[in-house]
Amino acid sequence: MTAPDLTIDPALDTFPKLVRHNAQRLPRKVAVREKDYGIWQAYTWSDYFEQVRLIALGLAALGFQRGDRAAIVGDNRPQLYWAVAAVQALGGIPVPLYQDAIEREMEYILDHAEVRFAVVEDQEQVDKVLHVKARCPRLEYVVYDDPRGLRNYPEPFLLGLGRLQELGHKFAQDQPTYFDDEVARGRADDVAIICYTSGTTGAPKGAMLSHRNLILTARNAIAAEGLRSDEEVVAYLPMAWVGDHIFSYAQSILAGFTVNCPESAATVLHDLREIGPTYFFAPPRIWESILTSVMIRIGDAAWPKRALVQFFLRLAQDVERRRLRGEPVPLRSRLLYPLGSLLVYAPLRDNLGMRRIRRAYTAGEAIGPEIFLFFRSLGINVKQLYGMTECSALIAIQEDGDVRLDTVGTPLPAVEIRITDQGEILVRSPGVFQGYYRNPEATQATLEEQWVHTGDAGFVDPAGHLRIIDRARDVSRLADGTMFAPKYLENKLKFSPYIREAVCIGQGRPYVTALVNIDFAAVGNWAERRGLAYTSYTDLAQKPEVYELIHGEVARVNRSLLDEEALRGAQIRRFLILHKELDPDDEEITRTRKVRRGYIAQKYADLIDALYSDRDRVQVDARVTYEDGRTGTVRADVRIREAETFAWQGVS
Amino acid sequence: MTAVDAAGPLLEVDGVSVRFGALVALQRVSLEVQPGEILAIIGPNGAGKTTLLNVISGFYHPYEGRLRFRGRDRTHLGPADVAALGIARTFQNVALFKGMTVLDNIMTGRVLRMRSHFLLDAVWVGPARREELAHRAFVERIIDFLEIEAIRKTPAGRLPYGLQKRVELGRALAAEPALLLLDEPMAGMNVEEKQDMCRFILDVNEEFGTTIALIEHDMSVVMDIADRVVVLDYGRKIADGPPDTVRKDQAVIDAYLGLPHA
16 A cells, blocks of 8 residues: 555645535535435535535624634534534634533533534523523623524524524625635644543543644545545434544545435434435444344244245355355355345345445444344445544544454554553554643643553454454453453453353463353253253352353353464463352442452452462352341352463464 | 414404303303413313313304404304314314324315315326425424424324324414414323423414413413413303412412312
């Protein structure tokens, strides 16, 4: 691959300049559509530019100064995208907010970003802004798009977008060159947007991204993914999320493709079908809910239909799994697949509005392999993507034809990746942000000589694919310094149908051990099929045959670690099967089924000590609370078994 | 929408009585509905509220007394004629066409405004086509207004009750009424649905300038949205005035708000 071009033409170095350029080169091409009154209303690039110009001039008439911040709040609406460009045209900084933010969050950001103007969608957002305005003294004007219900609001600082554009029109008569002059003053290194990231801890942080960050990142991804001006995207993810800003704003303006705004949040899936996007992004939970809705409809179908669909779906998944692994596909499947395509896959794709998809992405968190496989097996090109706000959203993407279940792909052009000794992923790219707004401490903690600390632990595998292990803070070390990712191991263990829960131990220890909870139903069923008698969970758990079964599963996990250089040394050496199920009533796991490590380490200290001794069985006294309130103790013998480990034979 | 004659009340009910055999449902009730206002009619069960609404919408005819709409006598008109005058209503128990989609249900509200010949409609040419497009556009405004885009093509019978009520309001709005009669628009709704419905009623009044007379049991709702309240008890009007005044009226407190019936 040739080195990506990192220069920017100074005539086209900001988004407002690029919008104007589109109005000249693609005046009649549809830039954005919105479904309104049941009909898709289209705006061309020339309309887009004119709207941006009038909004910008209207803001100027209200006294907007270079560097002012303007909040943008609402669902994905063309008017709000125009407002983003209008603010940028005047050298201001748009600050998109999550439309479902509660008042307290809104107040924090409006105040922290020292916002002077707010452009909001409707009455709901106006009401929220009005409630917090008294505590945000810098906020001067609130502009709304949808006037419904706002007619009798007396506030003098409140005005509709139409009125703002009228003001802009008048302003332009006095100062006809104002808009062009202001746009010309924009520079690539001006801050283009501040995206506040929620973060799991502490107050939101406002990541500042420059025009250069966004233009280079979006342009490199357009080139790498081969995006064209005839793409159709559906803009339905929050405007405050950097991903939407890249897909529905930056890339759309750079490539000139069309953004479609759904009628309302409730109609997204339906509107998706009408548009038939060619380029689509969804986080795992959306893929999951689409899959669920398909499964429900299949379940409702008459049995011959259901049997047919299920047969072909199984076939497709088997074929896709083999393809991803690079294994040969049996002749029978190869012959049946086109029939399935005719009867099931193509109609289903069409029904989901995914017939025209050339690329689709999932990101944000790990997607379940079955879900990923389901969509790919239908012939939808879903790929995994890795990114974060601080890197202008895009770091790595799986290339077409090089898609795997367990990686997030290869770094995009001009993106460099480094793994620290602690296993944390560092990224350096043209998209690396300019720092957090008014938060130098956080900036310092995240940005180190142009390298961004992602907070994720991972490694680059021999094929050059980036793999994410876990959040870096959840990764620790064995006594000899080998990297140890307990959650990663536990998830691999739990992938087995026979293992319900697992707790891996190893921090500061010589090797890794595991406490395993069998899945009573699955293992019970397995035992019955083998004619293995058992009386209770405890009894079943301690059967030598069950130990043999779990031994196989642990060996599978250990073997899979061989491919992962950083984790190869952290194979499970010894394990035991717990005599009881981990239970939220006993405070061993949370109600959302997260393992409470600290508590377990304390409660099962005897067992854990035994795992790090050479004993092969340990006695536990289990306290049992009976239904009538009496308590008793049950004495159980818990076996400990050595696990099979594997030595790395290959050359990396 | 429909222009309202500048002067005088939109509707005058003058000494109206209604009897069902020996039962006197309404006894010389007089009230006026002023253009642009939201009037709430309240009262205990059996006070005659729905009967009053039925008289206004032409389902019942008064035994004595007169009705005037925009200053003209309308005492003896039937429901269809009343609807043609610009009075639309919703029902206490939802009365939608259950098998028809939401869109089609609301479209039926436009029937009185359709002018083209049914034979032209059948072949969908020329004026019929233009007319249908115009009606559809209007219905889409209502769908947008009531935020029911997602259920546009859903059969009305499959919707939850709260949404059916909203669709029924949409159908009444489709007639572009000058006066909208709502019979317990919030009955059986949860708090959130009630809040939504309140907002819609206020917005209809504000955006379309529609005059609204509604029957409601939930006093907090009435006090929030009504400009004026009329109280009925045993078929008689016992109070008429702004919500705050009515709330303090001793006869009202005795009849309805506080004391149990003696």
